[in-house]
Amino acid sequence: MTLDEKAKLLTGTGMEGFSGDIAVVGETNGLVPGAAGTTCPIPRLGIPSIVLGDGPAGLRIHPTRDGDTATYYCTAFPVGTLLASTWNPELVERVGEAMGNEALEYGVDVLLTPALNIQRNPLCGRNYEYYSEDPVVSGKMASAIIRGVQANGVGASPKHFAANNQETNRMASDSRLTQRALREIYLRGFEIVVRESQPLTIMTSYNLIDGVYSSESRDLLTTVLRDEWGFGGMVMTDWFGGKDAAAQIRAGNDLMMPGLPAQHDSIVAAVNNGSLAIEDVDVSVKRILNLVLASPRFKGYAFSNKPDLEAHARIARQSAAEGMVLLENRGALPFSAAVKNIVAFGITSYDFIAGGTGSGDVNEAYTVSLKEGLTNAGYNLDADMAASYEKYIASENEKIKPDTINPLAAAMPKVRMSEPVPARAEIARLATRSDIALVTIGRSSGEFADRRLKEGDFLLSAAERNLIESVCREFHAAGKQVVVVLNIGGVIETASWKDLPDAVLLAWQAGQEGGNSVADVLKGAVNPSGKLPMTFPVDYMDASSSANFPYDYQASVSTPALLPGNNTKTKTELVRNVDYTDYEEDIYVGYRWLDTRGKAVSYPFGYGLSYTSFEYSAARLSKTGGVFTVSVNVTNSGAVGGKEVVQLYASAPPSTLGKPAQELKGFAKTQELKPGESQTVTITVAESDLASFDEARSAWVTDAGTYKFRLSSSSRNVRATLDAVVERASEIKTHNVLNPREPLTLLNP
Incomplete structure (x- = not known):
């Protein structure tokens, strides 16, 4: 060449x-x-x-x-x-x-x-x-x-x-x-x-x-x-x-x-x-x-341009339902047989968000809204309220002018329109003729811009809060229940309002079959088994990285600014959290910080409710050749079938390096367990998985001592504790590279 x-x-x-x-x-x-x-x-x-x-x-x-x-x-x-x-x-x-x-x-x-x-x-x-x-x-x-x-x-x-x-x-x-x-x-x-x-x-x-x-x-x-x-x-x-x-x-x-x-x-x-x-x-x-x-192209694969989209839609629907997280439930879910007539509030009930924007977007043939999903499941949605929302959405969309100049504009998250709140008398009237109310809250985000610590983003807007409060007040006065569905892509504030509705379902952004997947969970065709892969803090500033994140920075988007090498600022002109970000929280990200500090959270890492309950028993540990094998029996002790996620956290003995209170080292999910059915879950952890990185030695170091293995259903719900003994300290050497150029002032856990 x-x-x-x-x-x-x-x-x-x-x-x-x-x-x-x-x-x-x-x-x-x-x-x-x-x-x-x-x-x-x-x-x-x-x-x-x-x-x-x-x-x-x-x-x-x-x-x-x-x-x-x-x-x-x-x-x-x-x-x-x-x-x-x-x-x-x-x-x-x-x-x-x-x-x-x-x-x-x-x-x-x-x-x-x-x-x-x-x-x-x-x-x-x-x-x-x-x-x-x-x-x-x-x-x-x-x-x-x-x-x-x-x-x-x-x-x-x-x-x-x-x-x-x-x-x-x-x-x-x-x-x-x-x-x-x-x-x-x-x-x-x-x-x-x-x-x-x-x-x-x-x-x-x-x-x-x-x-x-x-x-x-x-x-x-x-x-x-x-x-x-x-x-x-x-x-x-x-x-x-x-x-x-x-x-x-x-x-x-x-x-x-x-x-x-x-x-x-x-x-x-x-x-x-x-x-x-x-x-x-x-x-x-x-x-x-x-x-x-x-590559398939070099090998001459004769691509058909006809993948089985129907089969893939079924996989999308199944995976979406399994990943939804039931955050609250005071007897409202699954819907009882008496629930037939539903009134759905919130723009996002009718304009469901399938996913984020930018490279994570997909050009799909359709998106099933919550309205469509509930109708497909056999429920009657209030037609007048649906017509009102759909008219409002169409009117607001007419006001949005596409950006034909900036080629990146199409990838930017769209500003969500303001949430209309029906009059109190109208909500009260709807409560008399409906069996239950749904309120859907939506959020979208994507490439090029971070979310903001403001109303309508991390915080509920005044209209959203008013909507939840008004619907709960009028429906509860009529002896009816209210379910909030969160159609969001990232964490929002929940601590101040989560006790108002009777249930909160975190539906995330579920792809094109989202409305059907939500209906599957609400109806009880699928028992929710999702668990949070992150923590929901009580307050945004409780997160260890919040002081070192551009949560209040107003960015402007233009093509030249998005290209590399255009930052010609001198050192004194650099803006903290924009031109550089100091990771002062060090290894204490998410639950590692909050659990170590014993900080109250709205929902802990690994949390998620179910329509059934699970008991853990006969926890045991063995060790072969530097690998721990942990087993526990999980029994469905409730009345309906469901799946449980067993999480294994390790708490280290005292160390000169300093360690979080606990760290996730493994997890396993059960099969669908029928009422009364049990399954033995096994998780393996190598001694080397317990290591921390020692910068002075450029090595992964596993300290000797007794580690506490906690079998848990969330980081804050321990079901069984086992002692895992590492008899001899060990280390795995690495290259001494990627050193910071300037010292950092680290948070004290």
Whole structure:
């Protein structure tokens, strides 16, 4: 290959819809219209382009094509946070298989999923794509998706590697954190993924880590990812990520996407002037070629453009229902046989939110609203109220003018319209002719912007609070019950109002079958078994990262600001939490902080109610060759069938490093247990899983002593405790890399 051909292979063919500095390099964008990008072909050598497609909730391509009467819809699956709430890797792997099959049949070779960044703060705009505040949950769920996708011969690309935990100024923000926090929290999920599912590719993040772009960090991409973890695949940038193409190649970032002419030129120039070794170029070329050789397109797969969307919709519906979390229930759910007539309040009852915006969006054929789902389940919804809401929604939508100038505007989250509140007399009248009331609260978010600590976002708006209070007052006065459904992508404040309704169902953003899935749970066709993969704090500022997050920053969005390398501020001009963010909470993210401090929470990590109850018995522990095996019998002690998630937390003996009160080390979900039925659940924990990272020794260190293993149904509900003895301390050495450039002032737990 010539140097020109090599440089072309290292840069993609551009991005559809952009011009100027973001010009198309190659001519392959039209292979699968709407796909995220393509690699550059080398026809002389028989090297084809391969196609890369978003995303985390299902494949995103254009649903229609010019001059073509066929449609190319994809399935909108539940968002990542909902899938994580199932705590069921086997089910999530089936979702991955369906996602990968659609990619295969539509001619996409790499699916850009999963997104497994840590939910460091409740207000990150992309938390809906991410799995958890805990790296074990994140790693296990992401591994399941990858196994499912790659079972089709399609590559998966876990992202965003690493420490991409805010959207504000995401292409120039510096994540400043300790080696320990990076290793234990922000890299741990990716390490689990590499070791357990062998993804074909990994996508680097936009941000800097302690002053170095992640895509330009050899310490991260070569020393840790490849030398320590054994990753053998290809690394690509996020779209337009990083600044210096030659530095990216030297670091071990092989492919620049979507590709810019300037990147090609800079690689050629760097080789010619000796600042980039041709050997480094050749290594990256070989990795890309290996991916091309493994691709369905190179192998000549005859994709059909006709995946089984009906079968995939059934998987979407099942997984969505299993991941919904029952937060409150005072006898309102499941609906009794007497419930026939329902009145649904709230815009989102009729305009259900399937998923977030940006790369996590999907062009699906339909979205089942809550109204439609309840009607499908045989309930009668108040027609007058439905007509009133639908008229209001149509009127408000007419006022929204699409942005035809900014090509990124379509990916931005839309501002939710104001919530109308019916008059008190109208609500009272509806209470007399309805059996029960539903109030749906909706939230949407996505790329480019974080959520805000304000009414209508983290907090209920005044109208939403008024609506819940008014409906509860009038329906309770009539002896009727009220259920609140949360159609949201991330945590909101619940402590101040959760006791008003009779039940609260956290439906998340459930994909295209969302309304049917909610109805399945409300009716009792599915017993909710979802558990929270994050904590709901009482107050936003209770979260350990809140003082170090741009919760009150008003960002403006323009194309130049979104591109890398445009931050020319001097050190004194840098804005805290925008140009840089200090991770002062260190390893104490989410429940690790709140449980250690004994802080009251609205809902704890791992929490979720059921329509039945479960008893734990006969907990026992054995040890073989440095691996603990923990078993417990779980019995359905209630009146209906259901599933239970057993969570294993470890509390360490006193350590000079300082440890959280407890950390999740494993989990397992039972099968559907009939009333009275039991199942023995087994969880294994290696001694090395108990290690903490000792920066002074550049090693993972497992202290000797007695660890408390807590079998729990949430981080705050311990069912059994066992002593696990580590007789000898041990350590696993690592490279001394990724040191922070400046010391951090850390919070005191």
